Structures are given as structure tokens and as C-alpha cells.
Amino acid sequence: MHHLRKLSGCYYDQCHAVVGPFSWVSRDPSLRATVSPCPHCGEIFMKPQSLDTHQALTHAVSELGPEDTSRNIVEIIFHSSWLKKHAQPPVCRIDKVLKIHNTSKTTAKFEDYRETIKTKANKLPKMYPRCIADGNELLRIIRDGFAPDSLGRITTTASSGRADETVRRMSSYGELRAMLVCRVIAGRVKKSCEHDCQEECDSVVSSRSSVGACSNLDELLLVFNPSAILPCFVVIYSG
Template sequence: TELVEGDSSRKIVEIICRTSWLKSESHCGRIERVLKVHNMQKTLARFEEYREMVKIKASKLPKKHPRCLADGNELLRFYGTTVTCSLGMNASSNLCISEKCSVCRIIRHGFSTKKEMKGGIGVFTTSTSGRAYESIEVYDDNPSVRKALVVCRVIAGRVHKPLDNIQEMSGQSGFDSLAGKVGLYSNIEELYLLNPRALLPCFVVICKS
């Protein structure tokens, strides 16, 4: 896995970020750098395998969900996190090996059940960059810690909404993700992915501190 500074794709990601930032609050000009993630063949294969699993599961249900059957209900989501190394600085695209550096760890090893599960529910993603940015918690007062957004392709599968009796629900199988807050026009602002394999990081947006 390696990262390159995306020239053509940077603009697209910036537009995605900017438009959803504008919708919430004006965090404009927060983008320091956009990096494109080059996923390894193995990672891509794992993601596609997961999609197939979700599709097979969906096909066995009496109530058919067309999006699940078609592509596993793929969505583009934001994941808010932090970066502790110099990634993105001075055109650096080298991943570090620190366990504390969430961005590098996620890109190297994928999302993990233990570390990225919010409240033991699932991996918390948002439909807007603004909400993802707000969700970032910085525990370390190390000044080199920067906030970052990971733009992910996500296999949402069957979404359980609204969020009630989460603890109970996540134990049950059948659903692949849980909706938290549902925004206007019934778009799912907050979504918990129950399986970390459902996420494929595509871009890393490093924010200005």
C-alpha cells in the first residue's frame, strides 16, 4: 500500500469535502493535503469478498433490497481520525509504523474491530466531512497530532434504522450496518459498520491544525 498525492483526484475529493462542509458549518480551508490510497490487491480482494457475502446474504432474505443485491449497497463515507507522523508534510507519502498513528495503521492493516469500533458498536462513519471532523477525538496533547479524514468506499448492506437498542441489535445477525442520525431527505448522516471489512480507504484528507 502506498500513497501518492492525487493531482486530478485531489480536486474531486476537495469538492466532496467542501460541499459537505458548507452544508454543515464553514470549516472552509481546512484541507491541508489530499492523498490517494493505493490499496493492495489483497485488500481489494477482501473488500470484494465481503461485498459478495453481503449480496449472498441479501439474496436469501424474503424481503429483497435491490441495492444490496446489486452492489451490497455501496456508499461513500467519511471516517474521522488522527495522524501523528509527518505524512503529507513536505510531499511525504511514506506510511509510518507507529501504532499510535491511526491513519497509517488503517492504511497498512485496514480497520480493526478493537480500535475503530465506537462504543463497541461498529466503525463510525458519516455522510458529511463536517460531521466526521467534529467526531475526531484527540487524546494526545502532542502538538504533532493532526486531524484527518479518511474517505472510504463502504459496503453498507442492510441498514438497521433508527438507532435503538444498539447493544441488542449488534449481537444479532442479519443487519450489516446501523444508522445513527438520519438527516434530511432520509440520507444516513451517521452510520456504524458492524464489520471492519466493509470499509475500503480511498483518500486521506489531512486537515490544517
Template sequence: MIFFHAQLAVRFSRKPQLLEQHQAIKHAVTQLLDGDSGRNIVDIIFKTGWSCKEKSPEIRRILKIHNSPKILSRFEEYREFVKAKAARNSPIKRRDERCVADGNELLRFYCSTFMCDLGLDGGSCICNQQYCSVCGIIKSGFSPKMDGISTLSTSLRAHMAFPEEIEEEFKFMNVKRAMLVCRVVAGRIGGDLEEDIAKHDRGSDSVLGRGGSGIHTRVDEEELLVFNPRAVLPCFVIVYTV
């Protein structure tokens, strides 16, 4: 066993990218146990807003994500880009003060699905299944092919925004629901969804969502659509049932 680990160490020392890949897959998450102060905080953040007793969520496990250096670097570089862009405005407008300070970073929720035994019995690995969305996000970040990443202000809203029939429809594939707690660089928030999606290079980094239809369309301040996938950094995975 010692000889095996020595061989592994030599192999990784020759190819640093192999070590990074190994850590990103085999040591991607750590379960936060009962009594852990960090777990208690995430528990409180997750359950805030769930006022309906009939929809009280039951947390199965809370996992801390160990983001790879590449994903973390992309997030931090994008935040610095947003800060610098806002700082170029002279004099700095009031709406840009938060952007200059920290990129207007917010804590948001994103509901998705997974198909494996992520974090079960203390497991730290992620899987390579094509349709295991949570593992894919942990491994590579959010896809740049998405038109925008919809993040919500509360876990309840994120849960409600996710189609209920997905789990039942794909039950044969062992699809389960999970909540991602994310750091989000919102940057400058625009108000016109259609215009800013088409021309987001005009200044806005994200836009508020829209609810209703026709003349009843309204701004949904609980939903924030972020344009750049580098702006969203998942920090925790909460496996739960309702």
C-alpha cells in the same frame, strides 16, 4: 545500483508476500497534484457541506491510497457476500434492491489522526508507529476489535464528531488530523442501534446513528455504524486544517 535492484527483484520473486508487503508500505499512497481531475473531484466532495465561513477547511494535500490486494479482496468478497445474502430473499423486497445490485455501497467519511509525515513532499510511504492511526488503517484495514465503525455522510460531520482536544492534548506527539474518504458496503440498514449491535446476525449489516439522549433521542441519518471492518475501504486521505 542496477545490481542492487536485480538482487531485490530476485528476492521478491522467491517470496511474493515480501513484494506485497514492500508495496503496501513503501508505495501506499500517491499525492494528487493541482490540476489533476481526480484531485478536483475529491476536493469538491470533501468541501461539500462546509457552509460556515469560520470553519472553512484548508487542504494541505490529497493522497490516493493504493490498497493491498489482500485488503481489496476482503472488501470485494464481503460485498459479494452481502449481495448474495440479499438475493436469497424471495421475492426480493424493495429495501434489498440496492443490496442485490452493489451491496448498498455508499461514499462516507471517517476522521482520524496520524503522527508521521504521510505524503509530505511527494512521499509514498506509511510509517510503523503504533499510534499512527491513519497509517495503521492503510496498512491493515480497520480493526476487527471495534464494536462498529462510525462513518459520516459529510466531511463536516466527520470533523465535528472527532474530539477537538485530541490534537492539542497530544501535540507533543505530533498528532495531526486527517479525513479518510471511504467506500462503504452498508448492506441492509437497521434502525435500532442497541438491538442490532447485540444481534446483528438477524439481518442488518449496519445501523443509523443516534443523537440526543433520553426522550430526545433521535435517529441520526448522517451517521452510519457499520458492523464488519471488511465493509469499509479507504480510498483517499485528506490532510487539512481548519
């Protein structure tokens, strides 16, 4: 009988840990520094890797409503580069804005890359003052995902209008399309790249000509390292 009581007490503690995770964490101070609670749903994980997997599968994105300040800012950024933004009907219509919840591992890689750029720039502080300050961070648009080209470069644009030009040629009017709004560590930028210059620069400005309505507004920035890009929002639109 005494043996059964010991077993029941053991199972009680385990069940209590599942039902009320925060209570057993608070009773054992040694666990507070090791557990990883999900900031979105409160579920407790014993390993940071498990939390990252959970967030990637369950909380990868969330839709922003019309009343959300972040959505309003993204919409302003998205529409600002369209030359025909006052046209009737509008050139494009935003259907949804999704906020991307990056894992701690992804964010850490992004910040580590920033520190790498700042370290490189410190060797020539007068030439790269912006890199020393924040790694030369920019807000960019990605239309084709993170697949690199034949030279290992990822294409980003400064405006949604420029990014849409290529997509529009491959889709029908009214069809839903999507773009990523990202933070990008541009680092040391070169104006052209006729040969491999990754040792001398971190990204390259390409002035490839375009005949679209927004082609005169900006140039393409080609980034070498995927860790330089932190996706923040997905804009789903039609037009």
C-alpha cells in the same frame, strides 16, 4: 577450467535475472503466471505475499497534485457539506490529498465481503434490491480510524463537516487534522440498534444528536465488519 566456465555461466544467469527481470520472465513462459510485478515501480516478486508487503511499506500512499482530477473530485466532496464554505476566511483549508494504494489482498477482502452481502440479500430480493446490485456501496468519511466501539462497530459519516465536529473540539484552530475518504459496503441497514442485531443487519444508522454546524446534514453509519471498508484517500486539512 571447464568447471569454472560452468560456474561463471551460472552466476551470469543469476545477475542477468536481477538486472533485466523482464527478459528472463519472457524467455520462460511458465514464470509469467507466477511472478508478481509491482505496478508502481516494476520490481518483480515471486510471491503475491511479497508484493503485498512491498506495496504496504513502499507505496502505501502517494500525494495528488493540484492538476490531478482525482484531487479535484475529493476536494469537491470534502467541501460540499460545510455550511460555512463561503465564509472568509474559509472554514477549512486542504493541505494535502493522499491516494491510498491498497494491496490486492485488502481489495480482495472488500470484494469478497460484497459478494457475501449480495448472497444474503438474494434471500429477500424485494427488500434489498440495492444490496443485490452492489452490496449497497456508499462513499463515507472516517475520522477515528478503524477502532470499533464497545459493540464492535466502526463509525462512518456521510460528510466531512459532520466528521470534523468531534475532531474540532479536541484540537486548536489551524492545527492539521486528517480524515479518510472510504468506499463502504453498507449492506442491510437498520435505523436503530438497541441490542445486538448483527444477524439481522450489516450496519446501523445512528441518529445521535449533535450541536455542530453540520449536524443536520446526515446521520452516522455504524459498520460491523472492517472488510466492508476500503480506504481510498487521506485528506489533511486545517481550519
